[in-house]
Amino acid sequence: MAMEEAREAVGDYKEGWHDPEHSTIRFDSGLSEEVVRKISKIKNEPEWMTEVRVKAYHHFVNRPMPGFGDREALEGIDFDKVCYYLRSSDATEKDWGDVPEDIRNTFDRLGIPEAEQKWLSGVTAQYESEAVYHSIREDLESQGVIFLDMDSGLREHPELVKKYFCSVVPYQDNKFSALNTAVWSGGSFIYVPKGVSVEMPVQAYFRINAKNMGQFERTLIVADEGSSIHYVEGCTAPTYSTDSLHSAVVELIAHEGAHIRYSTIQNWSANVYNLVTKRGIAHKDATIEWIDGNIGSKLTMKYPAVILKGEGSHAEVISVAYAGKGQHQDAGAKIHHLASNTTSKILSKSISKDGGRGSYRGMVTVSPKAENCKLNVVCDALILDDGSQTDTYPTMEVANPSARCEHEASVSKVSDDQVFYLMSRGHSEEEALAMIVNGFFEPFTRELPMEYAVELNKLMALEMEGSIG
Amino acid sequence: MSDKTPVLSIEGLHVGIDGNPILHGIDLKIKPGEIHAIMGRNGSGKTTAASTIMGHPDYEVESGSIELNGADLLELEAWERARKGVFLSFQYPQSVPGLQVGHFLRKSVAAICGDEAAKGAPFRNALKSAMEEVSIPRSFLSRYVNDGFSGGEKKRFEILQLMLLKPTLAILDETDSGLDIDGIRVVSRGINAAIRGSDSGALIITHYSRILEHVKPDYVHVLIKGKIVKSGGPELALELEERGYEWLESGTTEDD
Numbered sequence: 001m002a003m004e005e006a007r008e009a010v011g012d013y014k015e016g017w018h019d020p021e022h023s024t025i026r027f028d029s030g031l032s033e034e035v036v037r038k039i040s041k042i043k044n045e046p047e048w049m050t051e052v053r054v055k056a057y058h059h060f061v062n063r064p065m066p067g068f069g070d071r072e073a074l075e076g077i078d079f080d081k082v083c084y085y086l087r088s089s090d091a092t093e094k095d096w097g098d099v100p101e102d103i104r105n106t107f108d109r110l111g112i113p114e115a116e117q118k119w120l121s122g123v124t125a126q127y128e129s130e131a132v133y134h135s136i137r138e139d140l141e142s143q144g145v146i147f148l149d150m151d152s153g154l155r156e157h158p159e160l161v162k163k164y165f166c167s168v169v170p171y172q173d174n175k176f177s178a179l180n181t182a183v184w185s186g187g188s189f190i191y192v193p194k195g196v197s198v199e200m201p202v203q204a205y206f207r208i209n210a211k212n213m214g215q216f217e218r219t220l221i222v223a224d225e226g227s228s229i230h231y232v233e234g235c236t237a238p239t240y241s242t243d244s245l246h247s248a249v250v251e252l253i254a255h256e257g258a259h260i261r262y263s264t265i266q267n268w269s270a271n272v273y274n275l276v277t278k279r280g281i282a283h284k285d286a287t288i289e290w291i292d293g294n295i296g297s298k299l300t301m302k303y304p305a306v307i308l309k310g311e312g313s314h315a316e317v318i319s320v321a322y323a324g325k326g327q328h329q330d331a332g333a334k335i336h337h338l339a340s341n342t343t344s345k346i347l348s349k350s351i352s353k354d355g356g357r358g359s360y361r362g363m364v365t366v367s368p369k370a371e372n373c374k375l376n377v378v379c380d381a382l383i384l385d386d387g388s389q390t391d392t393y394p395t396m397e398v399a400n401p402s403a404r405c406e407h408e409a410s411v412s413k414v415s416d417d418q419v420f421y422l423m424s425r426g427h428s429e430e431e432a433l434a435m436i437v438n439g440f441f442e443p444f445t446r447e448l449p450m451e452y453a454v455e456l457n458k459l460m461a462l463e464m465e466g467s468i469g
Numbered sequence: 470m471s472d473k474t475p476v477l478s479i480e481g482l483h484v485g486i487d488g489n490p491i492l493h494g495i496d497l498k499i500k501p502g503e504i505h506a507i508m509g510r511n512g513s514g515k516t517t518a519a520s521t522i523m524g525h526p527d528y529e530v531e532s533g534s535i536e537l538n539g540a541d542l543l544e545l546e547a548w549e550r551a552r553k554g555v556f557l558s559f560q561y562p563q564s565v566p567g568l569q570v571g572h573f574l575r576k577s578v579a580a581i582c583g584d585e586a587a588k589g590a591p592f593r594n595a596l597k598s599a600m601e602e603v604s605i606p607r608s609f610l611s612r613y614v615n616d617g618f619s620g621g622e623k624k625r626f627e628i629l630q631l632m633l634l635k636p637t638l639a640i641l642d643e644t645d646s647g648l649d650i651d652g653i654r655v656v657s658r659g660i661n662a663a664i665r666g667s668d669s670g671a672l673i674i675t676h677y678s679r680i681l682e683h684v685k686p687d688y689v690h691v692l693i694k695g696k697i698v699k700s701g702g703p704e705l706a707l708e709l710e711e712r713g714y715e716w717l718e719s720g721t722t723e724d725d
Contacts (some may be wrong), residue, residue: 069536082542187542268665298616415563416526416527417561417563417565418564418565420523420525420526420563421559421562421563421565422563422565423524423546423547423548423551424523424524424547424548424551424555424556424557424559425548425551425573425577425580425581425634426548426551426552426577426580426634427548427576427577427580428546429546429548431548431580435565435568435573435576436565436568437565437570438568439565439566439567439613439614440566440567441567442566442567442568442613443567457609
């Protein structure tokens, strides 16, 4: 029965399988100060981290739910039913051969080791709460690039972590950043030294396997002066009839002239709450780009942000969201122009289908002393059928008159004539819809490495199947 | 010749949209290698006829039959008809932003002519020569399907698809509208190259005779208020050019 319900809820979500739960440590569900301290203790953390966690925990408890987004869905989260820590493997391995077999099979099935061999500079694979595999190409390591799971990062580079942790996203930022800071586990820690360009992307893959799991990874990327890196994250989870919670915090720091590109393809099953805080600081002449693909989940609330702190810095947020049956994608972007001659571009594309709801929520601000800023916001929505919904909540607060602002928004519906035109060229209705949808997402997919673009197109073709007639 | 199975055979076709009858009993046979023209004013039912043959779901066939090479088409969806060899050049081709022309052509050729035809040198060569025939530059391939195309570009792109997809039956709905004389010449060259000397048939739907000077029809039919009121040879097109449609509108001069 539960399986049927789950299938009903997600259609043909192809990553919906799960393996037998495999745990060496599993906390009882529910959250308390004791749980927070226990997580810190298991990880053998320095005192200051334990203290930050505990403070964040109390802030979380006292902080109300966000007053925007999907309040009804948010109220449906039962924090007492969530498992806050689950360890499936006692070590983070450097060789896939040493990863426990069923976990290794999971990542094989997701194609991670294969992708790693072909075109990645490094990989972290996280299963439940901890990284189970981690590796980086030797030539990068010898250039001083640090790419670790966050726990190892804290152990091996405590001074760097202490300097930057919570510096971009303070735990007081919102309820879920407080929750993440209290119970974080896993995620990536990256430091790219001055002048080093990491040519091929590094990837992290996050897999939830257990029921009622809470995954709270924490990622910190520091790109020192004149360096560059492209980080890619992918995520999937099995389909269950009960909910899981994914609440990550990502902090990016791009020093003078550095370039960070952060690409996400999240493909959560429809029982996952995905409430993520992502924010970067760009110093002088630095560039931060968020390429953010949101497919799946029950509710996503995510607004990748960039603080343009240094003169001449640049931000780009290109995002797509697909809201299918029973799904709400509340996504967008936030950019703050604090310095002069800073530029930003937001391109947001959302598709809603089968009663799904896609919302764009964006904010761009220009501070009074920031001269000659340029900002461009484009949000397009495509509605595939009656009963699906799209909303736009754009905000611009421009306190300096020299700013040049452009804002465009469009809502379109797939027309019968468009579908008929493609069908008259030998394409079935599903294929025709997939062509229209992939075309709509094209400005996004062309920013992705080819392998991901192909994968995303396949994914959308699957979403279009079995839903017609 | 005359005992060959017709490419297209329409008998007693009645069609309506939202319950309003538009076509009141159409009969039409197109044999291999023949080019027929249906002429008529706006609103006479020309586009309805074209869309119905292609299988647009909005048009309800109330009675009658449509057969392609002797096989029933009515039970098939548009994409299945396309794969059987029906092609429609649209009066208003739809744009698909983000879908690249080159990618779309390859996928369409694969769907209709098979995967082999969409691969390697044979595909590239066919594409190259067809593009030359209708004066489409290479840069076209990376544009998005009909997105921001001029009227003339859209029509040339339709004919490019016609040439690549090699249909058994080509229906050309107002292909000449919005084209200047050079455009008509280019497009006609493409139609002649695709149909003449083949076993395919073509149905040209137009309300002016201009295009018929370049693509000589074997038969011309006049459609008025959902009925074919007169059929004849190419000279009928010239007569319509001189006299207009009025002289045919009062009576029901059947001439089969």
